[in-house]
Amino acid sequence: MLAPDLFQSTFLRGPIGAYVLTPTPEAVVMAVNDRFLQWTGRKREEMVGRSLFEVFPDDPADPGARNASSLRDSILETIESGEVQQLPVTRYPIPRTDPQGRRYFEERFWDPVNTPILDAEGKVVCILHTTNDVTDRVRAEQALTQASRRKDEFLAMLAHELRNPLAPISAAADLLAMGLDDPDRVRQTSSIITRQVRHMTGLIDDLLDVSRVTRGLIQLDARSLDLKRVVADALEQTRPVVEARGHRMTVQLPAGAAIVRGDHKRLVQVVANLLTNAARYTPEAGEITLEMAVDEGRVQVSVSDTGIGMGPDLVEHAFDLFSQAERPADRSQGGLGIGLALVRSLMALHDGSVSAASDGPGRGSRFTLSLPRLDAEPEGAAADIPAAREATRRAPLKVLVVDDNRDAAAMLAMLVE
Known part of the structure; x- marks a missing residue:
């Protein structure tokens, strides 16, 4: 005993x-x-x-x-x-x-x-x-359930966003097949196809970028550059969506250069994503402000808006891959809601960070980028434009077009001809 x-x-x-x-x-x-x-x-x-x-x-x-x-x-x-x-x-x-x-x-x-x-x-x-x-286990299960739900919502949204451009493309192709005689109608129909294809291409490019980043396949063309040039290019790139919604854009930049080390193209993509989000999630005739601040060790770029804002839960998960704010029922602004996840991943590749803040629903949002500052001069652009050369007459060339899609090969051959 x-x-x-x-x-x-x-x-x-x-x-x-x-x-x-x-x-x-x-x-x-x-x-x-x-x-x-x-x-x-x-x-x-x-x-x-x-x-x-x-x-x-x-x-x-x-x-x-x-x-x-x-x-x-x-x-x-x-x-x-x-x-x-x-x-x-x-x-x-x-x-x-x-x-x-x-x-x-x-x-x-x-x-x-x-x-x-x-x-x-x-x-x-x-x-x-x-x-x-078992609190930790329950919370882990809840997180998995939530992630699975967001993934299902994302896949449904992806199917919708990819199918949405197909209707005008199909209708435009049918009109062209009828043999339109009016050149203006042909140009209008062609522009519709071009615009919708670009929209689909943008969606697919975002998906491919997220896939490449998560698998570590992104290679940065890193060099010292002036972040003010990046901001200027991002503003130019997003001007159509900002103007289409009647927003007022305010830009506040420091007097001197803001030198960082990074990939110009990818940093433009980061800033453009934040500006596009601000434009999409702000009701028409809203205000968007871009500010840059430079101190001894960091360069910060913040994008704030007067849009729909975010609750604490959404702020916490703003950069999660399948997380997205509520959208209007008609989803007229499109997009897959993966832009912020891509922003976070690209900033991490640049040894930088991004944060989100909001005073609550209906009170706007603020996103802040932070990058290490360099005490150096900017290097040349990744691909400088070559000087114009006098055209010389050459003999006709033969071009071989190869593609695993027969229709794509045929259309490219017609375009080359």
Whole structure:
């Protein structure tokens, strides 16, 4: 027969939380082990001799909370049945006190088991309650579920965005097949096809860029450059979408150069993504502000707007791959919502960072880029434009067109001819 001290030590030092309760509706705590005290931040003298529901009450700020009553019901059922009760994973917030002495409830999840301890006559003399703190597991499962849901929403949106341009392209192709005689109508039809193809190409390029970045296949053409030139190119690139929505654009740049090391094309892509997002998520005739600040070690570029803003949850996940703010029902602005994920990845490749902030829904957003500053002169452009040369007459050339898509090869051959 093992010594009683060994049984007590096994209980107190056990790897899972445990406490012993009286078989009464009050469920007075008779003993509690070290693991449970560690998880809940309690001292033994704060629990022993007191009702479990006095030590761990429901959160008064949560009118729908029934944690204490549900646990009490399960304990009473254990007493009446004399059988073990395995409860499902349960949300049971734990009261805590912050350093300022204010009380709050910390959300925790448990997998409790009530085990009746019987005497020789089969009477319940106490209840052994064992439990594990499974909060981390539950939150990981919730995160996976949320990520899966966002992925499903993204795939549905992707299908919509890729199919959307096909209707005008198909209609335009049918009109051309009818042999239009009006040159203006032909040009209009052709421009529709070109515009929709460019839209689809942009979507696919974004997808390919995200894929390349996540697999580490992006190669930067890094050199010292003036970030003010990057900003100028990004402003020029996004001017059509800003003007189309009637926004007022304010640009504030420092007097001197802002030299950083980076890939000009990719940094233009980063700033343009932020400007495009600001234009899309700001109601018409809104305001967009781009500011640049230079200090001894960093160059910062911020883009703020008077748009729809973001709640705290969305700010936290703004740069997640499948995360996106609410859009109008007609989704007239298009896009896949992967731009910010791409921005974060490209900034990381430049040893930089990006952050998001918002005062709440309807109160605009602010995105800030930060890059290490260089004390150097900008290098030449990645691809300088060669000087104009006098045209020389050459003999006709033969061009071989190869493509795994027969129609693509045929159209390219016609274009070359």
